[in-house]
Amino acid sequence: MIQKRFFVNGVERNVIVDGEDTLAKVLREQLGLTGTKVGCGTGHCGSCNVILNGKLIRSCVFKINRITEGDCVTTVEGIGTPEKLHPLQKAWVKFGAAQCGFCTPGFIVSAKALLDQNPKPTREEVREWFHVNRNACRCTGYIPIVDAVMAAAKVLRGEMSESELEYRLPENGRIWGGTYPRPTAVAKATGTLDYGADLGLKLPEETLQLALVQATVSHANIRGIDTSEAEKMPGVYKVVTHKDVKGKNRITGLITFPTNKGDGWDRPILCDEKVFQFGDAIAIVCADTYENACAAAEKVKVDLEILPAYMSAPAAMAEDALEIHPGTPNIYYIQNLEKGDPTGPIFETAAVTVEDDFYVGRQPHMTIEPDVGFAYMTDDGILKIHSKTIGAHLHLYMIAPGLGVEPDKIALVSNPMGGTFGYKFSPTMEALVGAATLATGKPCFLRYTYFQHMTYTGKRSPFFVNIKYAADKEGRLLAMETDYNVDHGPYSEFGDLLTLRGAQFMGAGYNIPNIKGTGRTVCTNHAWGSAFRAYGSPQSLYSSELLMDELAEKLGMDPWEIRFKNCYRPGATNPSGQEPEVFSYPEMLEALKPRYEAAKKKAEKESTDTIKKGVGLAMACYGCGLDGPDSSEAWAVLNPDDTVTIVSAWEDHGQGADMGAIGTAHEALRPLGITPDRLRFTWPDTSQTPNSGPSGGSRQQVLTGNAIRVACTEMVAGLRKADGTCMTYAEAIAAGKPVKYVGKFTVPGVACDEKGQGKPFVVYMYGVFLAEVSVNTETGKVTVDKMTLMADIGKVNNRLVTDGQIYGGIAQGIGLALSEDFEDIKKHSTLLGAGFPFAKDIPDNIEIVYFENYPREFGPFGAAGVGELPLSSPHAAIGNAIYNACGVRVHRLPARPEKILAGLGGEHV
Known part of the structure; x- marks a missing residue:
């Protein structure tokens, strides 16, 4: 251990540290400055940026032993506070530069360092600065960030009033359709919003730190798991294996269609008989420190019989391929599509036909915040799991049977999270932290390293597509045929639904009267297929849109013209x-x-x-x-302080659930004259919020937005006084009026039939x-x-x-x-x-x-x-x-x- 005396945000700090610890760890864990985030942990993302003696550094790879007497460190907390925002922070709020917000403190610190040395940068210089310094943002496309830096720079140069960075409510008081800042924007811009790892530092001292024992091969039979040596390691409380899981030890994939040949119970919580992909969890070491947990995890011995690994759909479809899940064929779901007349004769007689093959691959989500979560038992015996879930109620029912816990004895909470872009539509660590807490009776915390995050969480499922168009000589589409295979990795959850997406979106945008298609969901040993933004359409539309240009070329038509025609x-x-x-x-x-x-x-x-x-x-x-008659529920509640809380489980993974809820509610409540600053929203908690459904498929603004609209409309009807104003809480109680109003909404959709029609x-x-x-x-x-x-x-x-x-x-x-x-x-x-x-x-x-x-x-x-x-x-x-x-x-x-x-x-x- 060594002593370090240095200044942080102008305050002298005197700390005793392990010299091999990073500056980020000391700032976060010893000084409590959690505005500095740790994303990749390898200096590639910039979320950990701080300023050291006027120079921008990445604190996640900067060892504390390099700090010398009198050094000056500036973190985001030293740039501005919620009560006194720096112009950069005001600009971040004004321009919507904080979406999920996890990277925001690092960007603001980086921008401060830039403007300190170059007070009048061009847009290109701002972009160059962030590029060279590896400030990574997955949410914004960087444009709002550059906008914010340019505006703040003007203020700092005295060329623009700081007041121009502040939001002004329109004269009509309406925020719908405008640029009202997100309710979470200030907390994100000041580093005061707690994400999963920040909350982990605030758990009780008895909390156990978890490390996973994971597969380093992609396919194997498990012949034995020996935890004896690991259990003797310093600080180890327990090593949890499948034997400690009291339920089915499976996560249900919620099979969507009856023609699916699998049963949906194919993903183990902890592997018992087989390893199905690289990174599969085999055991969980629960210890007093993360370091001790990791050291013990190295001592767990797993005896494996290595099996052939099928790393693509064609490999798994080969005649001699083993069944990855014995008893279930590797091609476990077939999606047919039939629309209009038989396509064969049309292709035989059409003036022009084109055909081609395409592949859109295994796109990684690459969120800046790695997967993180924790669990504990509440005083009333509820297993409470906090994570990055974007389907709190959905995941509850996917993991409860596997854990052996009745649904009313488990609750899931969505933490503020640094983006998911869909990977958290699948449970990732929820069942693991739940199993550890049930086995130990202690609060348990787990944060993936970035390597674990990349290798163990799901990816976009590749499509192998053959597609054909038939058209008349004027370029009008007559028919389409598709044949495609979906590499969905080893676990079936939502695989049938994804394959249906291919049928729904290949050729979308065009009137194609006659279609025949076949899609197959294939089990492989590569990374499991999880939802990713635009689930299924990037693979589908890449194929049909490139083929459309091929058709235009063959016809001698302009690509714009053929699209306009069809x-x-x-x-x-x-x-x-x-x-x-x-x-x-x-x-x-x-x-x-x-x-x-x-x-x-x-x-x-x-x-x-x-x-x-x-x-x-x-x-x-x-x-x-989510296909067919999708539903949501939300509540509008008048509080004793006369604010209104919109209660929903609209999970926010950066897309703006906070603003979605407030913007929709304000529009519905306008007859009552309630100003937007009096509106509140909730973080999803299955024990306290209604089932609003998952945040996927761009459904929430439509489904939960409508549920909010209905709840608020009911509130207007219930609390509106004769003069058009709203009853106060006290007046409502005195008048015997309810202060909680429930909104439910279901869209009149019709699920597709066996021919893909609906x-x-x-x-x-x-x-x-x-x-x-x-x-x-x-x-x-x-x-x-x-x-x-x-x-x-x-x-x-x-x-x-x-x-x-x-x-x-x-x-x-x-x-x-x-x-x-x-x-x-x-x-x-x-x-x-x-x-x-x-x-x-x-x-x-x-x-x-x-x-x-x-x-x-x-x-x-x-x-x-x-x-x-x-x-x-x-x-x-x-x-x-x-x-x-x-x-x-x-x-x-x-x-x-x-x-x-x-x-x-x-x-x-």
Whole structure:
């Protein structure tokens, strides 16, 4: 141990530390300054940034023994507080630069260091600074962040009043459709919002720290587990194995369709008989410190019989492949699609046909905050589990039977979380911390390292697609045929639903009267398939949108023209046989055309022998909901202090549940004159909040938004006085009026039948992407110069939220197109290795044009969702732009430089 005396935020600190500890650990665990976050833990993400003696450093890799007497450290807490915000923090709030907010303190500290040395940076210099210093954001697409820095810099230079960074309520008092800041924005910008690891530091002293014993192979039989040596290690309280789990020791995959050949009980909480993928949890070491737990985990001996590992759908489908789950075939679900007349004769007689194969791969979510959670027993005997769950009620029922706990004896809580983008639609650690707490009777805390986070949590499931179009000589689509295989990893949860998404979204956006398709869900030994933003549509639309350009080329038509000819109009139906609820495509395409024509001329003018410019289009479409009659519930409660709390389980993984709830409630409560500052929201807790359903499929603004609207409408009816004002709490109680109002809402959807026909969503999102790219023919590097999205998401609740969602989704689409991959488990297990897009990888020029004259009948105040739309097909527009630029059709993503060079050399890529 060593003594260190230094200054933190202007205050002298005197601490006794382990010299090998990082500065981040000392700041967080010994000094309680949890505004400094630890994300990747390897210096790749910048969430741990602090300023040391005027220089920006990454405190997660800076050893405390390097601190010298009198050094000065500045953390986010030293830049500003909720009571006295720095202009940077005010700007972050104003421009919506904090979405999930986990990376925000690191960015603000980094921006402070930049402006201290360069008070008048250009936008390009700001982006360069963040890029070089590895400040990573997965939510925003960086544009709101750069906006915030530029505005704050103006204030600090005296060129703009600080008051211009503050929100002003419009004269009419209405916030719907405006830029009201998120209720959590100030806490995120000041580092005062506690995420999972921060809450872990506030647990009782008796809390056990957990370390997992995990598989380092992808497929094996377990012959024995020996914990005896580990149990003797210092500080170990217990080593938990499958023998300690009292229930089924399985997480139910909630099989969606009866034709699924699996039973849904295929994922073990702790492996007992087999290992199914790399990283599978075999045992949990519970100890007094994390270090002791990790040391003991190394001593657990697992005797394995290694089996062949099937790391792709084609490998698992081979005739000689073993059944990964004995008794269940590796192809365990088949999704058929039949619409209109038989397609065979149509293809035989059609004037033009095209056919091609495509692959969209295993995109990693790459959240900045790794997975984290904890559990404890409450005083009344309830097992309470806190995590990053985005489906609190859903997960409760998925893990309770496996743990052997009745549903009324377990509760799940969604912590403030640093993004999930869908991976937390699946339980990841909930059952593990629950099993450890049940086995030890102690509070238990578990935080994955970034390697564990990348290797053990789910990924986007790859699609192997063959697709065909038939058209007449004028380019009107006559038929489509699809044949595709979904590599869903070893666990079946939601795999059938994902395969259905292929049937719903291949060819979406176009009126295709006759369709035949077959999709298969395949069990493999690669990373399990979990939800990822735009679940199923990126794989589907990449295939159908690139093939649409191939059809246009074969017909000698312009890509814009063929889309305009075939897009949805009255009388058209989507692949599910459902007539769209609105017809916005023609207007969006017409509005896009002058931009498209200008982009083509610009590309032609600016192309050189080395730098080839190109443009590409793609239609975008996604449904809002979970298929069929989806439901939600929310409450509006008048409090004794005359504020109103909107009680729901609308989980917020960065997309803006706080603003979604407040914006919708305020609009519904406007007749009562309740100002937005009097509205409160809740963090989901299954023991205290109603079942609002999971935050996935862009369903919450529609479903829970409507439930909130209904609850608030009931409150208006119940508490409105004759003069139009609202009763106070005291008046309501005196008048015998209820102060709690329940809102329930169910959409009238119809689940798809065995032929894929139905009305799965009553609200959709529609869009058209335009990508402008440069291809360096010497290096193969593709740069996205500009992205444009014509977006129909119905009426907009809040512009800061929807702009941010679209910027961030497009950024993830650029990553999917050009760099992101998780095929090689070891190589792709870091942010850099997996191709994370940093600031300069994303264009500073992203244009969003909203079309709000298509209000949704079943959306609250006409709103649809937004989250899935921006990642449905930007990568397809980029793929088409690459071909337009240099003639390389990328069939298998990502389009990394070596692939472009191979394509330029004549290879099929």
